[in-house]
Amino acid sequence: MARPNNSQQPAGFYPQAQMPYGQQNPYYGMQPPYPPPPMQPPAGVAGEKGGINVPGMLPIEESYIENILRLNKGKLVEVFTTFENNKEWNAKIFKGLIEATGRDHLILSDPQTGDRYLIPMVYVDYVTFSEPIDYEYHFPGAVARYSPR
Known part of the structure; x- marks a missing residue:
């Protein structure tokens, strides 16, 4: 009586014979019929304000709240x-002069x-002046640019 074979192969599996060490790739050293295409980084697309927009990524933003602040x-604001x-x-209003602004924070001084x-920016709802x-820089290249989030 024959024993049933319990080791089943997955569909589409083609077993290959084991080759001795050094002969594992019989095509090693052969030239492909054509050379592979050269690897090039993706070309950027020029943005409207001089920034570079990379396909597949968000464009570089220049009007982040921290840049506007x-x-x-030096201006008096309510945050x-x-x-x-x-x-x-739960809610709080801070009144003061803008001293500094970072990507994730705002520093006010109460005169x-x-x-x-x-103040961490994550808690800021809005700011009144x-x-x-002032919304636009008066000279080019002055906007703080961060990588897309």
Whole structure:
């Protein structure tokens, strides 16, 4: 009586005989019929404001909130924030002069008390200004550019 074969091969599997060491690739050293295409990095597409947009990636943005706030350094603002899951104060308004702005934070100084606030941008809902907002740089290449997020 023959024993059943319990080692089943997956569909489409073609077993190959084991070759001695050194002969594992019988085509090693043969030239392909044509050379492979040269490897080139993807070419960028020029953006509207001098930036380069790479296909498949988000374009480089120049009007991030931190850039707009940076343009308005020294101006008096009200920053409206929301702090979720905070029982003492869920929302807070900070009033002060813009001292500095980074990609993820804003530094205000209160001229009346001298207090300074470091506010993470993740909590900022919106900002109000008591005077006109400067929105555009007056010379090229001055915008802080970060890689797409």
